């Protein structure tokens with residue numbers, strides 16, 4: 239999700255208004271995912287690098303995240319959405335961690351779309367923590383014998399399928415340390431649309447573009 243700050247600036251408003259409006263886009267996309275029967279929808283809400291933003295913006299974002307997940311609980315239940323947060327939870331406040339646990343447990347048995355908020359996440363951090371976990375769990379011989387797919391169970395995304403489609407808004411053409419390992423064969427979709435303007439029609443357009451792709455996974459068809 240990118241372009242909240244620019245969206246606000248274009249309207250002569252503080253960056254935080256862009257983040258408020260961005261929450262509306264998250265809800266619209268989540269409801270569209272439910273409607274379309276998409277099993278997993280993930281959003282990259284806050285990266286490990288985002289901690290380096292001005293303190294007041296970091297605080298506003300954390301408050302907004304906490305308020306939004308509490309505010310959406312009823313909507314999650316109504317839509318049978320399972321809510322999860324993945325990332326470096328050790329860096330989040332006690333209050334936010336407690337809220338995350340509460341909303342995750344409340345929705346844990348929902349059978350519909352799994353909605354994942356990537357919070358204090360970075361792809362390199364994920365790969366590092368996976369390697370350390372694997373090294374601690376395995377003998378040196380077992381560690382040496384590891385196959386690529388054996389790392390999956392140590393990644394923070396263990397048990398979750400790799401993304402089929404990765405969408406980035408606001409015209410930036412980078413992965414910015416998102417799911418590096420897991421997007422090895424994802425289809426990428428880039429759009430100039432700023433995140434607060436990315437709603438159901440824009441999401442549907444991305445899904446249509448994805449449907450037209452020819453996925454060969456390096457093979458010849």
Ligand code: IPE
Nearest residue numbers: 239240241242243244245283
């Ligand atoms: C994305 O919008 C939201 C977060 C990273 C939390 P930005 O805040 O990056 O908006 P721009 O890129 O400055 O427009």
Ligand code: MG
Nearest residue numbers: 240241242243
């Ligand atoms: Mg940005």
